[in-house]
Amino acid sequence: MIEVTGLRAAAGEFRLRDVTFTVPTGAWGVVIGPAGSGKTTLLEAIAGVVTPLGGRVAIDARDVTWAPVNGRAVGLVYQHAYLFPHLPVRENVSYGAGNPAVVEEVIDALAIRSLGERHVASLSGGERQLVALARALAQEPRVLLLDEPFSALDPKRRGVTRRVVRDWHRTHGTTVLQVTHDFAEAGLLGDVTVLLDGGTVLQAGSSAEVFRRPATPYVAEFLGAENVLAGAVVGEAAVEGVPRAVEFHSGALSIVAISDTPTGPCHAVIRGEEVILSRDPQASSARNHFAGTVTDVALYGAYARVTVDVQGVPLVAMLTLPSLRDLALEPGGEVHASFKAFAVHLC
Amino acid sequence: MAVGSVATATAASLLLLFLLLPVGELVVQGGAGGLERLAGDAELQQALALTAWTASLATLIGVALGTPLAWILSRRKFPGRTIVTAALDLPLVIPHPVAGIALLLVLGRESAIGGMLAQGGYGIVSSPLGIILAMLFVSAPLYVSGAREAMARVDRRYESVAQTLGDTPWQAFRRVTLPLASRGLLASAVVMWARAVSEFGAIVILVHHPRTVSVLSYDRFTTYGLTEVIPVAAALVILALLPLVALRALRRGEGDRT
Structure with a gap:
C-alpha cells in the first residue's frame, strides 16, 4: 500500500503541494496530468530520491517519509x-x-535474453525500457513506481509488456504506481487514478469514479470528456416516479440528469460513447432525445467523432466505424441523438 | 574564401605559431643534447626523479582528499558553496611566489604548524615534504575543479536508481558514479600531475634544496647562461609531452559513457 498524506516537496523551482492519496496493497495506481504537473517529482518523493519538505509517505503502513x-x-x-x-x-x-532465479524469470518474461551481453549504448529506446523494467522487477519490490515505462515501445510490444507487468503485479502482489499520459492506458490498468496539475491533486480515487464523475469541468476536459456543457440546474425534472431527476439547461438545450446537484449554475459532462445516434427517432429508455444536424465527422483510428448541432449546442458522439458506415453520416445530414439521464454527470 | 574566414584563420595561426615556436625551437636546438645530457648528468637525473615522485605523491594526496570534496561540490547544496568553489580557485590566480610566501607563513619553522612538524622530525622547509605541499597547494584546485565537472556530468538519477536497487549512497558512488566519471577523474589527475611537475614559484620560495627540474633549470640558467640550460629544458619538454599525450587519449574517450 502507498499512503501519501499532505506531501510537500521541491524540485528546483517546482513545488508539490499537499498531495494526498492512497493506493491499496496490490492495486495499480495511475498518475495522470499535463507535462510539468509534478508526476515524476511525486514518484521520486515516494522513492525517497527527493527529500520531502513536509507531509507523510507510508509504504505498507510503515512511515518511510525520512527513511x-x-x-x-x-x-x-x-x-x-x-x-x-x-x-x-x-x-x-x-x-x-x-x-538469480528471479533474474532469469524476468529476462524470460520480458523476452530480453538475446540482449544479455550487449552494451546498453547499442540498445534502442524500447529495449532500454524493457531492461529497466526487468532490473526493477528482478529485485522483487513491494512497491513499483513506473514513470511512463511503455512510452518508447512499439504498439505490439507495448501491449505484450503491459500484460507481462500486469501478470507480475498480480502474481507477486506488487503495489504499482504508474505515471502515464495515455488515458486509454490509465483506464485499462488503473484501479486508482490520481490527477495531478501544477503540483496539486485535482482528484484522486477509483479510476471508474474519476473518469465517470470528474470533480470539476477542468478535470472532465482534461480526462477527455467530449461534452462539457456550461449551464444550470433549473429544478426537478418532470419524470414521474424517478427520484433525484433534475432538469439542466444549456442554452436552448434541456437535459434530464439524475443528480443531487442543487439548483444553480454548474456543468453537465456526457462522455461521447454514451451518446447514441440514429437516423430516425426511436423509442428507448433514454430520457434525453434530440433532433440535430451533423456538423463534423472526424476519424480517430477505429472510432469516429461525430459532432451534432442540437438547438445551437454542439453535442459529440463517439461511434465505431461500422456504425458510422451503417448510418451513412455526413456533415449536413439530419440525425437523432439520445442518452440516458444516468449518463449525465453534473459538477 | 570569405574575408571573415581569412581573418579567423590568420588570427588562429598567429597564436598557434606564438605558442609552438619557442617550444619547437627549444626541442630542435637542445633535444638531442638534452637526451645525451640526461644519460650522463647525475644531478639532472636526481632532479627528474625527485620531481616525478613528489609530483606523483602530491597527486595521490590531491586525488584522495579532492575526490570527496569534488563529490560534495557536485552533488550537495549548502550555504557558502559558491564561496568554497571560488576559494578553491584562489591558488590558481595568485602569483605562485606569493603562494610560496603564504605557505611559508603557515608551514615555516616560525609558524605553529611548521614548528610542531619540525619538532616531530618532519621539516617542511628544504625537504621533499615541502615540495609535495607546494605542489599540492598550486595544483590540487585543478584536480578538484576537473573532478567536480566530471561528476556533475554523471546524471544523479543513476545514483538514485542504484539506491532504489539497494545501494547505500557510498555504494552507489563507488559502483556507479566513480566508474562513469573515471575518465574525467583520471584526466584531472593527469592535469594536476603535469601542473605539479612544472611548478617553480611556490617551490623555490619554500624549498630551494633539494632541487626539482624547474628549480635546477633556473639555477643553471642564472649560473651558466642560456647555452647550458637548453638541453636540460629540452629534456623536460620532451618528458612533459608524455602526460599531455595521455591526457588527449583520455579526453577522446571521455563522455562516451555518460
Whole structure:
C-alpha cells in the first residue's frame, strides 16, 4: 500500500503541494496530468530520491517519509531508463537482485535474453525500457513506481509488456504506481487514478469514479470528456416516479440528469460513447432525445467523432466505424441523438 | 574564401605559431643534447626523479582528499558553496611566489604548524615534504575543479536508481558514479600531475634544496647562461609531452559513457 498524506516537496523551482492519496496493497495506481504537473517529482518523493519538505509517505503502513532510499523496498523505473552505461545488459538486470532465479524469470518474461551481453549504448529506446523494467522487477519490490515505462515501445510490444507487468503485479502482489499520459492506458490498468496539475491533486480515487464523475469541468476536459456543457440546474425534472431527476439547461438545450446537484449554475459532462445516434427517432429508455444536424465527422483510428448541432449546442458522439458506415453520416445530414439521464454527470 | 574566414584563420595561426615556436625551437636546438645530457648528468637525473615522485605523491594526496570534496561540490547544496568553489580557485590566480610566501607563513619553522612538524622530525622547509605541499597547494584546485565537472556530468538519477536497487549512497558512488566519471577523474589527475611537475614559484620560495627540474633549470640558467640550460629544458619538454599525450587519449574517450 502507498499512503501519501499532505506531501510537500521541491524540485528546483517546482513545488508539490499537499498531495494526498492512497493506493491499496496490490492495486495499480495511475498518475495522470499535463507535462510539468509534478508526476515524476511525486514518484521520486515516494522513492525517497527527493527529500520531502513536509507531509507523510507510508509504504505498507510503515512511515518511510525520512527513511533512506535503499530502505523502502521500492523499485523505480524512469522513462529514460537510466541503465548503467558501464555495465552490460545482464549485469544491469541483476544489479540489486537477491535471487538469480528471479533474474532469469524476468529476462524470460520480458523476452530480453538475446540482449544479455550487449552494451546498453547499442540498445534502442524500447529495449532500454524493457531492461529497466526487468532490473526493477528482478529485485522483487513491494512497491513499483513506473514513470511512463511503455512510452518508447512499439504498439505490439507495448501491449505484450503491459500484460507481462500486469501478470507480475498480480502474481507477486506488487503495489504499482504508474505515471502515464495515455488515458486509454490509465483506464485499462488503473484501479486508482490520481490527477495531478501544477503540483496539486485535482482528484484522486477509483479510476471508474474519476473518469465517470470528474470533480470539476477542468478535470472532465482534461480526462477527455467530449461534452462539457456550461449551464444550470433549473429544478426537478418532470419524470414521474424517478427520484433525484433534475432538469439542466444549456442554452436552448434541456437535459434530464439524475443528480443531487442543487439548483444553480454548474456543468453537465456526457462522455461521447454514451451518446447514441440514429437516423430516425426511436423509442428507448433514454430520457434525453434530440433532433440535430451533423456538423463534423472526424476519424480517430477505429472510432469516429461525430459532432451534432442540437438547438445551437454542439453535442459529440463517439461511434465505431461500422456504425458510422451503417448510418451513412455526413456533415449536413439530419440525425437523432439520445442518452440516458444516468449518463449525465453534473459538477 | 570569405574575408571573415581569412581573418579567423590568420588570427588562429598567429597564436598557434606564438605558442609552438619557442617550444619547437627549444626541442630542435637542445633535444638531442638534452637526451645525451640526461644519460650522463647525475644531478639532472636526481632532479627528474625527485620531481616525478613528489609530483606523483602530491597527486595521490590531491586525488584522495579532492575526490570527496569534488563529490560534495557536485552533488550537495549548502550555504557558502559558491564561496568554497571560488576559494578553491584562489591558488590558481595568485602569483605562485606569493603562494610560496603564504605557505611559508603557515608551514615555516616560525609558524605553529611548521614548528610542531619540525619538532616531530618532519621539516617542511628544504625537504621533499615541502615540495609535495607546494605542489599540492598550486595544483590540487585543478584536480578538484576537473573532478567536480566530471561528476556533475554523471546524471544523479543513476545514483538514485542504484539506491532504489539497494545501494547505500557510498555504494552507489563507488559502483556507479566513480566508474562513469573515471575518465574525467583520471584526466584531472593527469592535469594536476603535469601542473605539479612544472611548478617553480611556490617551490623555490619554500624549498630551494633539494632541487626539482624547474628549480635546477633556473639555477643553471642564472649560473651558466642560456647555452647550458637548453638541453636540460629540452629534456623536460620532451618528458612533459608524455602526460599531455595521455591526457588527449583520455579526453577522446571521455563522455562516451555518460
